[in-house]
C-alpha cells in the first residue's frame with residue numbers, strides 16, 4: 001500500500017483560507033477533531049480550512065500519517081529607483097538599490113512604477129517544509 005503524504009498549503013495572507021490535500025479516508029473527521037473545520041471541496045479535491053489553523057492541521061496530519069508537507073506562500077517585493085534604472089549598465093557592481101543590480105541601467109522600472117522614480121516588483125515566494133513524526137515539532 002502506498003504511503004499517504006498529506007499536503008497543507010497556506011496561501012498569502014488575506015485569502016482567509018488554507019487547503020489540505022489528503023486522499024486518506026477519514027481526513028474530514030481528522031480535521032474536524034483537530035481544528036473543528038475541514039469542508040471538502042469536490043471540485044478542487046481539497047479540504048478547506050481556516051488560514052490561521054494551517055499549522056495545527058499539519059500537525060494532526062503528521063501524527064496520523066507520519067509525515068506532512070507544509071507550504072506557505074507570500075509575495076516578496078523588490079524595489080528599484082529611477083536613479084538605478086537610468087544608470088550606466090556597466091556600473092551594476094556599484095548598485096546599492098533594492099534590486100541589487102538586477103535592473104541596473106535597464107532604462108525601465110522593475111515591475112510597476114508605484115510613484116515617480118520608484119518601482120516595485122512582486123514575486124511569489126513559497127516556503128516548504130516537511131515534518132516527520134518523531135522529529136521535534138519546531139513550534140510552540
Ligand SMILES: [Zn+2]
Nearest residue numbers: 080084097099
Ligand atoms: Zn535597481
